[in-house]
Each structure stands twice: as structure tokens, then as C-alpha cells.
Amino acid sequence: MxxxxxxxxxxxxxxxxxxxxxxxxxxxxxxxxxxxxxxxxxxxxxxxxxxxxxxxxxxxxxxxxxxxxxxxxxxxxxxxxxxxxxxxxxxxxxxxxxxxxxxxxxxxxxxxxxxxxxxxxxxxxxxxxxxxxxxxxxxxxxxSNDILRIMIAGEGITEIIPGFEKTISDLSVFTRHPITNIKTKWLLKRRKQGKYAAQAGSGPKVTEGNASRDLKDHLHPSFADMATRLAINTQRFQSLCQISLIQYGREITNEQMLLCQLADAAIDLLLTSICFGRASRSISIGLPRNDYEVSLIFILLIQMINWIE
Missing domain, CATH: 1.20.140.10 (Butyryl-CoA Dehydrogenase, subunit A, domain 3)
Known part of the structure; x- marks a missing residue:
């Protein structure tokens, strides 16, 4: 059964x-x-x-x-x-x-x-x-789209994050101890300034397969500056999720307005990354009118990142 x-x-x-x-x-x-x-x-x-x-x-x-x-x-x-x-x-x-x-x-x-x-x-x-x-x-x-937004942000935070309960308990320490609180705020501020743009996450600069975590290393050289900007905003999004977890803890799933904003940012980051990959491939293999795709991706990236910022 x-x-x-x-x-x-x-x-x-x-x-x-x-x-x-x-x-x-x-x-x-x-x-x-x-x-x-x-x-x-x-x-x-x-x-x-x-x-x-x-x-x-x-x-x-x-x-x-x-x-x-x-x-x-x-x-x-x-x-x-x-x-x-x-x-x-x-x-x-x-x-x-x-x-x-x-x-x-x-x-x-x-x-x-x-x-x-x-x-x-x-x-x-x-x-x-x-x-x-x-x-x-x-x-x-x-x-409805709003229900899907809540689902994306809610499941993304509670299910995708490894060890969600442990993460909540670790982050709750920052609200009780002044020194760790200051250290965390300093780290989040540095991320906002783009100091850790070479890392796709909070781990080392290379993966287990010795692949670089620097986004620009995986794209055409003409996208280097924009890739760095996208990486910076990915770090900002990570910081925003951590700040939200510190502030709301397990009750974050009830903050629907916040979840919708997180979902919108995640959607824009996801589609921008996919468009980057498509445009980079077009240039690399020499597809016809790849310069047109480059113009599209630059405009699209600027629009989406400006919204996220």
C-alpha cells in the first residue's frame, strides 16, 4: 500500500x-x-x-x-x-x-x-x-504564481540548505553573543562589497574536482566583468538569506512578503545565469549573430541585477 x-x-x-x-x-x-x-x-x-x-x-x-x-x-x-x-x-x-x-x-x-x-x-x-x-x-x-513564489523560497531555505535545523541553531548564536554578532555583520558587509566574488559559495575557491569557483573562469572572456558582478549579487543573495534566518529563525516560512522577494531575486539570478551560459556558448562556437546575443545578455543582466540590488 x-x-x-x-x-x-x-x-x-x-x-x-x-x-x-x-x-x-x-x-x-x-x-x-x-x-x-x-x-x-x-x-x-x-x-x-x-x-x-x-x-x-x-x-x-x-x-x-x-x-x-x-x-x-x-x-x-x-x-x-x-x-x-x-x-x-x-x-x-x-x-x-x-x-x-x-x-x-x-x-x-x-x-x-x-x-x-x-x-x-x-x-x-x-x-x-x-x-x-x-x-x-x-x-x-x-x-497561482504567488503560491509558487512562497513554495520556491520556503522549500529553498528549509530543504535545500543542508542540515536546516543545525543551521538555525548556529545562526541563533549570533543574536545572543555580541562578538560573533559583530563578526557576522562584518562578513556580510564584506560580501555586499563584493570581496568574495571569486567564490560561488562559502566554501573553498575550487571544488573537489579542482574546478574553479570563479564564475568568469567558466564563461567567455568578454563576460568577465559582468560575471563578477553576477557573482557579487549571488553572494549578496546568500547574505540576505542568512540575515533572514538570523532574524526570523524557524518562523521564516510564515513571512510571505519576504519569501516572495527572495523568490523573485532567486528567479532573476537563475535566469541570468542560464542566459549567460547560452550567450557564452554562442560566442565560443561561433554561432551566427552571436554579437546580437551579447547585446541582449548585457541589457538583460543590467536590468535584472539593478532590480536585485
Whole structure:
């Protein structure tokens, strides 16, 4: 009986994971189609003597859709490859993060397309109205995005951290002893200043396989400065999680506003890292128009890191 229950739960978990992946895939397809459709409309519609696509504000709106689409595609390709290579791997948190990002960007992207189309976008003979309704369903499909945010941050802190109970008891010492409290604050301040950017975590500078923990060593040299900046913000995120654990302890799972903010930061860090890997690979193997991908990743990284900071 217990074996049947375990297998049923595993099947339900697999269905959830695949549903999130399918949601992202459908969102990528919809946004690709609408981007092409809207770009063509902007070239054909003239205002004040020239196509509206020549105006900088319209270009900005379209470029924002392109940036979000690139991040969505990168996450979809990456996690699809992981599931193909390791079918038994648990990617529920990662795909939940990708589903949150994708569903919200598809919703905002379709809304932007409707704005660019004007009244024309509300007609039934164009696809905007139908896709907008479908995109609204993605926001609450299976689980609402806010529930997923709480799940990502809550499970990320309580389950991913090795020895959660021991970590809580160790960190609680810092609130009772002034000397260790000052030492911890000094360490967190140094992390915020980027003094430990060469380390991906709190461990040594190399892994057990003698691989460097310095992020820039794993990317194309043109990304060295931005990789360091990403590593600094990863350290800041680690410090933020530790500060939150020190302040709230086991009650952190009840602080939903904080958990949502932690989840948003984690989602941006995750997708930025994936986009970095994709752009670095494009340059390294010489894919066509890799300079375009470099421009995209620089803009995307600046936007996400500015939000995190």
C-alpha cells in the first residue's frame, strides 16, 4: 500500500513538472508569433508620415519583449536538456521559477502588443484577444504564481540548505553573543562589497574536482566583468538569506512578503545565469549573430541585477 502511494505521488510530481514545462513552451511559441505579427503591423502602420516602428518608444517596447523571450527560451532549452539527460532529476523548484517568469512575461508581452496595435488589437479577427485570455489562464494554472513564489523560497531555505535545523541553531548564536554578532555583520558587509566574488559559495575557491569557483573562469572572456558582478549579487543573495534566518529563525516560512522577494531575486539570478551560459556558448562556437546575443545578455543582466540590488 505504501509503495502504491509513493508511486502515485511521484507520478503526480512528474505531471506537475511536465505541465510547467509545457506552459513555458506554449508561452514561448505564443510570444514568438505575436512578436512577428506586431512587428509587421508596426512597419505597415504609418503615423506622422513614417511607420510607427521607426519611433524609439515603439522600438523600446518591442525590444523588451525580445529580451524576455530570450530569457524564456534559454530557460526552456536548458531545463528540457536537463530532463532529457537526467529524467529522474527533481527540477520542480527550477521549473516553478521558470513558469512564474514566463507566464508573467507572456501576459505583459501580449498587453504590450495590444497597446501597439491600438483599437485594432481588440478585434476578433486578430489573435491578440484570444491569446490574452489564454495567457491569463497561465498565471493561475495548477498553482497561482504567488503560491509558487512562497513554495520556491520556503522549500529553498528549509530543504535545500543542508542540515536546516543545525543551521538555525548556529545562526541563533549570533543574536545572543555580541562578538560573533559583530563578526557576522562584518562578513556580510564584506560580501555586499563584493570581496568574495571569486567564490560561488562559502566554501573553498575550487571544488573537489579542482574546478574553479570563479564564475568568469567558466564563461567567455568578454563576460568577465559582468560575471563578477553576477557573482557579487549571488553572494549578496546568500547574505540576505542568512540575515533572514538570523532574524526570523524557524518562523521564516510564515513571512510571505519576504519569501516572495527572495523568490523573485532567486528567479532573476537563475535566469541570468542560464542566459549567460547560452550567450557564452554562442560566442565560443561561433554561432551566427552571436554579437546580437551579447547585446541582449548585457541589457538583460543590467536590468535584472539593478532590480536585485
Amino acid at each position: 505504501n509503495l502504491i502511494i509513493i508511486e502515485t505521488l511521484q507520478t503526480a510530481q512528474n505531471v506537475l513538472v511536465l505541465h510547467r514545462l509545457n506552459t513555458v513552451a506554449s508561452g514561448v511559441g505564443v510570444l514568438r508569433y505575436l512578436l512577428s505579427y506586431t512587428a509587421e503591423h508596426c512597419l505597415q502602420r504609418h503615423q506622422f508620415g513614417k511607420p510607427i516602428g521607426d519611433y524609439s518608444r515603439v522600438e523600446e517596447k518591442l525590444s523588451e519583449i525580445v529580451l524576455n523571450l530570450y530569457a524564456m527560451e534559454s530557460g526552456l532549452f536548458y531545463f528540457s536538456g536537463l530532463l532529457d539527460a537526467q529524467p529522474s532529476r527533481n527540477l520542480s523548484l527550477e521549473l516553478a521559477a521558470l513558469k512564474i517568469f514566463s507566464s508573467e512575461k507572456v501576459w505583459s508581452g501580449i498587453d504590450t502588443c495590444i497597446q501597439l496595435a491600438g483599437r485594432f488589437g481588440l478585434l476578433k479577427n486578430v489573435p491578440y484577444e484570444r491569446f490574452l485570455r489564454d495567457a491569463r489562464n497561465h498565471l493561475t494554472s495548477m498553482e
